Amino acid sequence: MTLQEINKAYNRIVGSLDSKELKNAFDSLQALIAGSREYSFQDKLNELQDTYKYMLRYRIEGAKDPMQEQIYNNLQASTYELADSVRQKALAIESPLSYYSRRRNISVQPPFTYEQIHNQLILEYEAGKHRECDAFNISIFSKIWVSGFLKQEEANEIRDMLLDEALPFITGCQIVSALFLGLQEVFDKEKALLLFDAASHPNEEIKVRALISILITLYTYRKRTALYPQIANRLAALAEVPGFTKALRTITLRFILARETEKITRKLQDEIIPEMMKLSPKISNKINLKDLTPEQLGEEMNPEWESFFADSNLGKKMEEFGELQQEGADVMHSTFIHLKNYPFFHELSNWLLPFTIEHSSFDNQFNQDNEAEKQMLDSMTLAAFMCNSDKYSLYFSMMQLPKEARKMMMHQFDSQASEMIQQNKEELISKRGKQDTIISQYIQDLYRFFKLYPGHLDFTDIFTLPLDFHNLEILRPYISDKESLTTIAEYYLRKNYFCDALTIFNQLAEIDPNSDILFQKIGYCKQMEGDLNGALDAYLHADLLNSESKWVIRRIAGCYRSLKQPEEALKYYRRYEALNPDNLSVQISIGHCHLELKDYNEALKCFFKVDYLDSKSHKAWRPIAWCSFLTGKYDQARNYYKKILDNQPNAQDFLNAGHTEWALQNIKGALAHYQQAVQIENINFSKFQEQFGQDIPDLLIAGIEETEVALMLDQLRYKIEGAL
Structure with missing residues (x-):
């Protein structure tokens, strides 16, 4: 058998055992023994099969054996172990893996x-x-x-x-x-x-x-x-x-935080992707939703949730570099990622070695002339913000510098970094505790090993696994308390791992079914995972438990809008309006609902109100202009499109202005605007034509003859080619 065939056969055996299919596992194990010619294991396999057959026969005869469960478990364990032994023996001679x-x-x-x-x-x-x-x-x-x-x-x-x-x-x-x-x-x-x-x-x-x-x-x-x-x-x-559950909780949080390492390394933070408006592309483009940021399904969490964080260590954690460091995030990975090529790191075990100045790499480096180096190493031993692997990297990289440059660097280190390290020792360790610091550093050491060790591909990268220890059956008795589950769920939520957070919030909701906050968070997680119907159900449940939450009312309205139910959305926006009548975002959303219901006059009233209350932002100009066109108020539409075209217009603005001029029988003006719309799209006529085609029904209502549409498009084609 090839190495690949051996591993494939082994995985089949383990899969069968995981599913408690012993007969299939025995058959696959027999095939592995025969294929790899490791017949020394045949007797053990025969013994296991015989035991299992006796147990089954005993059971079929109706006899009750109090030891049956233990025998069955022992059989499974022994079969796992036998499969491991056969695989190891089969791979021992030829496998190129480091092990x-x-x-x-x-x-x-x-x-x-x-x-x-x-x-x-x-x-x-x-x-x-x-x-x-x-x-x-x-x-x-x-x-x-x-x-x-x-x-x-x-x-x-x-x-x-x-x-x-x-x-x-x-x-x-x-x-x-x-x-x-x-x-x-x-x-x-x-x-x-x-x-x-x-x-x-x-x-x-x-x-x-x-x-x-x-x-x-x-x-x-x-x-x-x-x-x-x-x-x-x-x-x-x-x-x-004492402290066992707290340690489990901390380790779980640190592995969640380790997921952020690559994002920090790339100096990018995950952004919560907002739900796309479920409106037609036409309406979305007409009124420039991106500019309006209408009240639909925004990405903001409920500010009321902050009460949990105000009373916990998670309260003041932000995504800035310094705050991430305090939180225990791996902010140094990007700094040291290219400093792992020293001979020291050729030895696998050194990747997981605690930093100590007694290591032989530092022998004969200290004398009266380089006391600063010794002080630096002493300080590095205490540094909480660097893992052990990075401390070795820093030392070896500094040793590569010329003597004078190293002296200068040591002096700077002595006067600045040493003080910072001492402060970190006192502040970080007091805040997170010695245990927390060791947890963070060892997990970061493991991260570097599984990601950067030259032979890392020979190992299963544990950091590609969820490592959701709180979901392990064997650990649940020790980490299923409300405090632990709440802390872990909130951490998942804050790091935008909504699916993981949702699993725990659902568990907590079973424990506390009367918590509207839990159902708010369940709704939010489902929304961010794209399950709008599920989100709506959770938000409606939260609203039943607490009808005073404005945030929930707005979420419900946003879900209904995204689900193409503007009439239901309008009811909840009106509820919110009663609580906060001058909220411009909600006024815009109410206008959108009327727009989707083709109640253009009511939509205009909302947009005019927004323009009146916020005359400096000009956010309402586009919806006012388009609603004016749709209601036959072409002069009013022209006036607004003139203002829009004088203030950073886009291709859609020129297209809409062209429609308005055409409705006013200004064909040359319409043609000029259409040409500008195409040019602003870098002469992408097909894209323009697609947008134009969506508006043909509105042009016909505006009195444009259907035969004129094709003529206008051909005129535009000639115009673009410079033939007219």
Whole structure:
């Protein structure tokens, strides 16, 4: 079998197991064993199939076995594991992936147990040999990362190393990252349980990294973790530690924020795409909706929702660069994206290494002449706004500078950056907490690894996954409280992830069905997802719960307009008008409703009122001019189009002015305006003709003979060609 065929067969097996179709999984597994010629696994497969057949026969005979569920779960878990083993064995020799390449390299090296490496590392560390310590840490990382299913003895040795306080905390961090990456390649219960040991570690850095790794592992294997009761038990024990739910919530928010990284890198923020007006293109163009910004379905959220943010850490978060940094956003990614080519980053494990001035890369760099460099590194260790990977990048890039330039830079750093870093340490950490800072930095380190590591394509990019931990069945008992769900939903909403927010708001609405604010937000999310009927239903429900919300009344009216029900929209705009009679936006929308209902005289009244109350903006000129034309007030239309053409006209204005002149029997004037309309469209006659064609019924009502229409268009063609 080719590598592609092996992976395809494996995915079929996992798909069948995820769907609890054991017979199909066994058949596909049989095909994988035969195709890859890994017959050493045949006996195990036969054993699993026999057990399953006995269980089915026992069930058919009507016997009740209290152990049946446990047996069934064990069968599923064992089949997953067997499929993993067969795949790994089949890929071991030829797969070019980093995981298998590193595995092959280690297999030809002298075999060392984890205990032997542990003892040797202690000796090197106590002797202050940084270079040797770093080399051993790389060995530990690699050995754990590419290991097969851990035997109990191996797991115990790794646990001893992880919990040994005589070792530097760097070692524990590297063990956690190696376990995490190994689990991303293949599930191993022993590795997962080791992560739970690490999540109870006294060192905060190790503990936080382990918790993040556990959550991603639970998400990756969400279909099979329930098969291992030890995992649920360890999770329950971990949840008893104070602050567990808060940590889950923070990690979830930070992964949501990580989705923003590319937008920040491109210096672009997501804009909420406003709902397109559901009016005909003709009316939309006639009155220049973009200029009018009529009251329909705008993008603004309800200002009343801000009450939640006023009482929470989300309250003052804005999209400006500095505010994003305070929020924990990855604002430095764009700065360091091209500074990952140093030899240090050729080693995979270094991408996830905590920043420390004890790393061998800094050996022999400090003496009495470069105290500033040492101070810089000391300060960088405390910097909360840079992840570990970027701190290494900054140091290596500065080391590339000439000595004098470096001195000057160090001086500037000493006088300015050091103060900023100290301030960040005091302010950012006090605001977000040490745990929050570690969470942000490790997630950013992971982001750089999965996006920038030269071999990153060999790994499944976790940042392309939703990572909605709050939706995992195994985690719901710990993060389904109202505060957590509300916080996560609001964060999704503020970051414009409306579908994710909607899922949670629907859950919250089941808990609190009398909250009009929740139904407002459900409506808003559905509207922004394009579900106007669903949005309208939610807004109407919110209006029933609270009929005093002007924002909801306007939303309902906007939905009705977009759904081509101007008569219903008009009722709600009138309701709003009673509450706020001089709101020009609503007056314009009322005028539009009358326009869509072909009640042009009433529309004119609204637009004249807007022009009177806001005479400086001239927003109402276009609708007044077009309604005047439609009602046969051609002189009035001419006067307004004259003012419009003197004030930054567009192609539609010249077209409409041409219609008006034609209705007044000024054929030459009409022709001149039509020619200008074509020219302003860069001689795109077909586009002009399309717009012109939409207006033919109105021209006929204005008294233009149908035979004259074709003649006018031909005259215009000759005029454009310069033949007339």
